[in-house]
Amino acid sequence: MEIRQLHGNDAEMYRLLRHEALRINPEAFSSSYEDEMYYEEQEYRQRLDSKFTYTFGAFDEGKLVGVVTLVPEGKVKLKHRANIFAMYVTPAKRGEGTGRYLMKMAMRKATELKGIEQIYLTVTGNNEPAKKLYSSLGFETYGVDKRAMRVGDKYYDEELMVLFL
Known part of the structure; x- marks a missing residue:
């Protein structure tokens, strides 16, 4: 397994992989497949080349099988914070430590960036494997956003988590 930016x-x-994630686990992302289905490679190229975000990928035999994005806050009063977004591991690679490797890489990058003191993320309330992973890495739930998302006719709560570095 290779992990790199x-x-x-x-x-x-x-x-x-992003489109797969949005189709397979729509409840895990605020974006939907319908939001991004027409995005071309160029839109994603711009995201990945941004100086203000860090997206890490997990590769298995040259194939991208997982991703996570770290986004430091830009405003002066919030520069001590960063956020984790778009965490996803393809189903065939879940349970093998891929998510842990990705999260550790994002956390390591946060510690390298000047002034980051805490990392925030949200996780779908019923996603027990993800919550277990984040908790094992030191993240703590500090709140619940009830009915934060609606997919079709079903509502999902989101747990708000933070890690103090």
């Missing part, structure tokens, strides 16, 4: 030249692989 993604860049613009990884955009097509990222696009394919």
